[in-house]
Amino acid sequence: MPHTVTPFPNETLESYTHRLAAVNRIPERHLRTPSRWLRCPLNELDLLALLSGQPRTSLAWAIPELRRYAPGIAPPLKSLGVMTRFACRRCVWQAGGTGSVHVHVRSRYDLVCVRxxxxxxxxxxxxxQQIDLAPIPQVTRAQVLINRLEQRHGERFIAECYRVCERHWSELDRRGLVRNDATALLDRLHTTNPREHKPxxxxxxxxxASRFPQLARFIALVVALSLKLTTNMSREEAGPRILAEFERLFTLDYRPRSITGPWMRTALVHLVVRMAHEAQVLRLSETEAPTPSHSI
Ligand SMILES: [Zn+2]
Known part of the structure; x- marks a missing residue:
């Protein structure tokens, strides 16, 4: 090929093939099966090394799908995530790349390039459409907080915690209970992105993005409470304690009554108890829990 492309760390095979084809102005299928004589003896790694002119080592390190062809160069990953995401545009630019690069997703909560x-x-x-978070650095700090939680308690626990907390927080948001703080951040993004006022x-x-800091604080709270519940908190005192801690950290936009109030309290206690059970299964202990605070 007349032009080459440097692979980006964790880039998907499809993304790299697409970029290599684009820079050489040829259809992608020509890279997959360039000719009859190349089709038979070469695996995907050898073929791509030949076509791109990139060293096998670089390709095997950067593109997880190719590692199985060179386990001596880079250890194959235990599991490849089914989801992919855009790489941060500034990381791509710094690495000398251009255009859209897709990478394998580390986790569902990997949303911000903290660098x-x-x-x-x-x-x-x-x-x-990637958002420059300079006007609201709280969002970047939220990602740092979640990354630390993951380091401390493990990916499996935090992934489950993120999943259930995100669903719960979306429901609180849908019922209009927790919008004020996020709206204040949203307003700061408006001023820097005037063309995107709606929808x-x-x-x-x-x-x-603007509600991510609240969500991160909520996750930190659920982690701390669920770990306490596994050790020195009885089930009887758990309910009032959980609600009191939630009210200490979050100010609701209005006082829920009728159906919403009981739903919110029951769902919150249920969520923490569920995560406490998960922590017990994973043998996590309270000493690993940080103390949540108002700020990120
Ligand atoms: Zn970046």
Whole structure:
């Protein structure tokens, strides 16, 4: 090939093939099966090394799908995530790349490049839609907090905690209970992105980003409470304690009554008890829990 492309760390095979084809202005299928004589003896790694001119080592390290052809160079990953996301546009630019690069997703809660303060994937349909978080650094700090929780308690526990907390927080948001703090952050993004004033549906990327700090604090709270529940908190005192801690850290936009109030309390206690059970299964202990605070 006349032009080469340097692979990006954790890039998907499809993304790399697409970029290599684009820079050489040829259809992608020509890279997969370039000719009859190449089809038979070469595996995907050898073929791509030949076509791109990149060293096998670089390709095997960067592109997880190719590692199975060179286990001596880079250990094959235990499991490849089914989800992919955009790489941070500034990371790509710093690495000398251009255009859209897709990488394997480490986890569902890997949403921000903490090095560049870029919201890189959730709700982003084109790489140009990635959000510069300079006006609201709280979002980047939220990612740092979640990364620390993961380091301390393990990916499996935090992944489950994120899944259930995100669903619960979305429901609180849908019922209009926790919008004020996120709206204040959203307003700061408005001023720097005047062309994107609307629409702001619940899954719009600006709304997802602006409520992320609240969600991270909520996850930290659930982690701390669930670990306490596994050791020195009785089930009887758990309910009032959980609700009191929640009210200490979060100010609701209005006082829920009728159906919403009991639902909120029951669902919250149920969520913490469920995560306490998960912590017991994983043998996590309370000493590992940080103390949540108001700020990130
Ligand atoms: Zn970056």
């Amino acid at each position: 560049h303060g870029i919201w890189h994937s959730e709700g982003v349909a084109f790489v140009e 702001f549906g619940p899954h719009h990327r600006f709304r997802l």
